[in-house]
Every structure is written in structure tokens, then in C-alpha cells.
Amino acid sequence: MPESASRRLLVIRRDNIGDLILTTPLLLALRREMPEAWIGVLTNHYCAPVLAGHPAVDELFVYQKAKHLDPGESRLGAYWSRLAMVLKLRGMNLDDALIPATGNQASAERFARWVAPRRVLRGSEAAGEHEAEKSFALAREYGIAGPPPACLIRADSGDAALARATLPAALRGRPLVGLHLSARRPAQRWPLESFVKVARDLAGEGYGVLLFWSPGAADNPRHPGDDAKAAALLRECAGLAVAPVATQRLEQLITGLDLCDSVICADGGAMHVAAGLGKKIVCLFGDSPAQRWHPWGPSYELLQPPSRQVADIAPAEVLAAHARLPA
Numbered sequence: 001m002p003e004s005a006s007r008r009l010l011v012i013r014r015d016n017i018g019d020l021i022l023t024t025p026l027l028l029a030l031r032r033e034m035p036e037a038w039i040g041v042l043t044n045h046y047c048a049p050v051l052a053g054h055p056a057v058d059e060l061f062v063y064q065k066a067k068h069l070d071p072g073e074s075r076l077g078a079y080w081s082r083l084a085m086v087l088k089l090r091g092m093n094l095d096d097a098l099i100p101a102t103g104n105q106a107s108a109e110r111f112a113r114w115v116a117p118r119r120v121l122r123g124s125e126a127a128g129e130h131e132a133e134k135s136f137a138l139a140r141e142y143g144i145a146g147p148p149p150a151c152l153i154r155a156d157s158g159d160a161a162l163a164r165a166t167l168p169a170a171l172r173g174r175p176l177v178g179l180h181l182s183a184r185r186p187a188q189r190w191p192l193e194s195f196v197k198v199a200r201d202l203a204g205e206g207y208g209v210l211l212f213w214s215p216g217a218a219d220n221p222r223h224p225g226d227d228a229k230a231a232a233l234l235r236e237c238a239g240l241a242v243a244p245v246a247t248q249r250l251e252q253l254i255t256g257l258d259l260c261d262s263v264i265c266a267d268g269g270a271m272h273v274a275a276g277l278g279k280k281i282v283c284l285f286g287d288s289p290a291q292r293w294h295p296w297g298p299s300y301e302l303l304q305p306p307s308r309q310v311a312d313i314a315p316a317e318v319l320a321a322h323a324r325l326p327a
Helices: 017-021 024-033 075-090 106-115 131-142 157-165 192-204 227-236 250-258 269-276 315-324
Strands: 008-012 038-044 059-063 096-099 119-122 176-180 208-212 242-244 262-266 280-284 300-303
Touching (some): 008 024, 008 106, 017 269, 024 038, 024 131, 038 075, 059 075, 075 106, 096 106, 119 131, 157 250, 176 192, 176 269, 192 208, 192 227, 208 227, 227 242, 250 269, 262 269, 262 315, 269 280
Parallel strands (some): 008 038, 008 096, 038 059, 096 119, 176 208, 176 262, 208 242, 262 280
């Protein structure tokens, strides 16, 4: 058996949804180069759904961060589960632990020490401007050259079929545009009236609009959401081909975005989910570095005003950018 076939590789990516999706080019390249190798991924439970059923991953190892515990969940129980996971990985005699992220990765480094691989490999800040390129630098350790391929995630086929079958009648037969209302940082947030204008104009042009947002109340201290903003937009668009998509779980966001032909959203996790699904994107950037975090793979139009405030992007600019997306 060739050496590559017997390799056991663990990729450790324990930060955010977008970061994990931008690691999928590395995973795909490793799988293509070493089809018989065992490739595992260690990540947190919040991000793990983006790799469910991924063709490049043999096994997911998922732990729960203490700050993500739900009411009634035990911190001690979370630590016990984490210990059991580490002991299982230690017993697998891993060849390499790969840490694609750069910067301060103290937690990932601890995991790497605990699972005791033969080697620990780290991403390179100097490998390129984009996060996908920095992560992909680890592929060179296995003789893999060239630019990173596109990101790839997959919606569950059964869930996707059900979601399409239950689309409101007013949206069926129309090209579907996803509008995502939410953004974590204030500089990335677009006003309600701008979303209303774009939704109404798109519906008038024959598109169906699917509305996405982070669920919850705006004053929720742990997970602030945009329920009120979504409700207001739906009131303003009553009678038009505009429908809400409930996304209490990440799996639902993946399934919903998979229905769309194109997506309009701010820079963030939802944007990278859309990119991983291969959707055309109009992305609104505020104060984050676009050269590092733009969508990797699909066609996109990126808007970033000189003020670095998404609120300063006019609805007409977004509609024009959407019209420029390839058919």
C-alpha cells in the first residue's frame, strides 16, 4: 500500500463558520491527491453542519465551546465529552495534525498536543492575500501546487427537495434571490429601508425573494437577532413574491440558501455558506478587509464604500450589481 494511502490526517479548525468553509479547498485537494487516506476534521458544534456529508471528510470530531452551552447543559459534561474525543484521537496514531488558521491559535495548538500526532503543520500568513490561500498553503506539504479550488459544501438532498416542494406558490417558476438581513458588526449592517427597496424592485422584475435573518430579538445578550426587522420587511412587501425562510439551525440556512440562484448579503458566515453552495453573490463589505474575506469560488460583485460603512451603499448600486451577475 502506498504511504499516502495509509496516512491519517486531522485538520483542526475551531473558529468561525466562514473560516471552516474557506478550509474546504484544502480538504478537497488533500482528498484528490490522497484518495485512500483517512481525513478527519476537528471543529466546534456551531460550525460542524457545514461539513456534514462532505466528500473530502471521513469523520467529524465535534466539541462544544463553553460559551455556546444552552440552558441546562453542563460545563462538566461538555469537558467530559471533549476528553473522550481527545482520547479516541490519541488512539488513532495520527500522522499529521493540520492547523490551517494563522495568528493566535492557542486552543488549536492545545488540541494538536493532546492528540499527539507525529507532525503538526500550520498555515502560512505569507501564502497569499485571501484566507483560502493561507489555509491552502498546507497542501504544499503533500506536493500539491496551484491555486486553491472553489469552496464546497452540500445541502442535505432530502431537506433540499422538501424545501423546494414547499415553496409558496407565488415564488414557483421564478429565479430566486436570497436576501440576508443580518450582520454581526455594526459597520456591516444595511438599513431596513434599503432591503425593502431592493426586495420590492426584484419582485417587480420577476424574481422571487427568499428572506433570511439571524433569529431572535435584537436585545438578546447571547444571540442578538433580527426578528423585528424581518417582520417589518415582510409587512412592507405584503402581496409580493417575498417569503421568509426560518433558520433556527445552521442546517436550515444551508438548505434555504441552496434554493437560491443568487444571494445578496453582507460579509459574514452566510456569505461563505452561499459561496460554498456555488451561488452568485452580491456582497456588501464594511470595515472588513475584502481582499482577505471575499467569496472564494463563485461569481460575485463586491460593494465596499469609501466610508467602510455598509449603510452608505445605495439600493440602486446593489440592484445594478445584481444585474451584472452572469446569467
